[in-house]
Each structure stands twice: as C-alpha cells, then as structure tokens.
Amino acid sequence: MPIQATIKEMKASGRKVFALLVDPDGRDAAYFRRVAQLGTDACVDFFFVGGSLIADDVLDLCLHELRAHTTSPVIIFPGSSLQINPNADAILFLSLISGRNAEMLIGRQVTAAPYLRKSGLEVIATGYMLIDSGRSTTALYMSNTLPIPGDKPQIAACTAMAGEMLGLGLIYLDGGSGAANPVSPEMIAAVRQVVEVPIVVGGGIRTPDQVTEACKAGADLIVVGNAAEKNPETLKQLVEAAHNFKQD
Numbered sequence: 001m002p003i004q005a006t007i008k009e010m011k012a013s014g015r016k017v018f019a020l021l022v023d024p025d026g027r028d029a030a031y032f033r034r035v036a037q038l039g040t041d042a043c044v045d046f047f048f049v050g051g052s053l054i055a056d057d058v059l060d061l062c063l064h065e066l067r068a069h070t071t072s073p074v075i076i077f078p079g080s081s082l083q084i085n086p087n088a089d090a091i092l093f094l095s096l097i098s099g100r101n102a103e104m105l106i107g108r109q110v111t112a113a114p115y116l117r118k119s120g121l122e123v124i125a126t127g128y129m130l131i132d133s134g135r136s137t138t139a140l141y142m143s144n145t146l147p148i149p150g151d152k153p154q155i156a157a158c159t160a161m162a163g164e165m166l167g168l169g170l171i172y173l174d175g176g177s178g179a180a181n182p183v184s185p186e187m188i189a190a191v192r193q194v195v196e197v198p199i200v201v202g203g204g205i206r207t208p209d210q211v212t213e214a215c216k217a218g219a220d221l222i223v224v225g226n227a228a229e230k231n232p233e234t235l236k237q238l239v240e241a242a243h244n245f246k247q248d
Helices: 003-013 029-042 056-069 102-119 138-143 153-165 185-192 208-217 232-243
Strands: 017-022 046-049 074-076 090-096 122-130 170-174 199-202 221-224
Touching: 003 122, 017 029, 017 199, 017 232, 029 046, 029 056, 029 232, 046 056, 056 074, 090 102, 090 170, 122 153, 153 170, 153 185, 170 185, 185 199, 185 208, 208 221, 208 232, 221 232
Parallel strands: 017 046, 017 221, 046 074, 074 090, 090 122, 122 170, 170 199, 199 221
Antiparallel strands: none
16 A cells, blocks of 8 residues: 555554654664664654755665665655655655745755656655744754744644645644754644644654654654664654554
C-alpha cells in the first residue's frame, strides 16, 4: 500500500504514527546502522531523512544503510530541492504555506518536479508550516520566512485550511530542529478542527507526556529527532506513548 494511503488508513483507525527523523549531515555508515537498529528496536513506523545541508553522497549512504538494515519505510524530508534520491520509499513534497517566500511555496517545486517524476518515488504533497518555537532554528534561517506565532492558533488553522483546499495531502506543523518548545496542543487542536487530512507534528518533543498531549490535540504522526537519537530508552518511551494512545 502507498505510504500516504497507509497514513490515512491509520488515522481512520485512530492509530497514531511515529517517525524518527535522521539528519545525515556529518555522519557515517556506522552511525546510520546504529540509528536503523535503534528505530527498529523501538518499533518506529517510519524513518524521515532530512536536513538543510546534506551532501549528495551522504544522503545516498544514509538511505542505503537504512534500507539495508530496517524494514520500516524511509521517507525523504527534504531541506532543499536537491535532496531527491530514488533509494527512498517516498518524499514529502513540501510547500511552505506558512511563509510568503514564493521560492518555497512553488518555485523550487517547479524545478524539482521533472526529477521527481523520473525518480519513481511516491510523492506526498505536504503543506509545511513553521511554528515559532521560542528559538531561531535552521529551518527558519534557510527558508527566509517568518514562523506563525505560537500563540496564534487561528492563523495556523486558516493556513492549514487553505492548504487542504489546495489539495495538499498532509499538514505538517513544525517547530524546527532544536526547537525550544513543541507546537502547542491549542494550535494542533485548532488545525484539527478545520482539516480532515492527517496532521504531522514535529520539533521540540522530548517527553512521552508531550507526545500524548500532541496526540490528544489531534496529531496523527509524531516526528522526533534530536531528543531520541542518542537514547534508546527515551525513544522507546516516546514511540510507546504514541502507539498506546487511546482517545477519550
């Protein structure tokens, strides 16, 4: 089954999904094998691979090692239009709908489209929304856009609504790598009330309680990277919080 259809099916069944985000920048094969084992042991549903400054050869190495050492699908979460590689299972085709930078809304997508068509990757159209997390992140700097204020859930809701109306298949609320605070439950809930498509939430999630709060507010897919990569026990607890969640 295609990955997007799988996520939609899990949402319909009420099952929450967990992805481990891997940033390949500056890493080697041994590291990727360790992360693959870490994610497999913790029963993550997906591996997201992405970063703002990834060299082509490192991305290829990362994807090769993950595909060789895990059966979980590997999805590119691209930091630029150059990060297209057929060795993944799918790619999030991001449109930065929270900003007003035309290059991030549609410009780079036009450049990437013919390469994606040839790649054979499953392309998942995703409305990407940067949320102010209390700290300047790499994503903010590289995108040259202002984030949605963390205390303005209605702006996020209207933005997500527009993205769904444009036909985007996922809405991704992201505080960015190294975020000081996760996206608030109030903002997630406001978005959940106005869209039917699956909601992805990442950035700043460090504890099982934060996973539970995000799921309760309406997140369907939780993405964690920095908080879990180095600590197997922490990762297991975060994954279990998502998988064991039951809506009241």
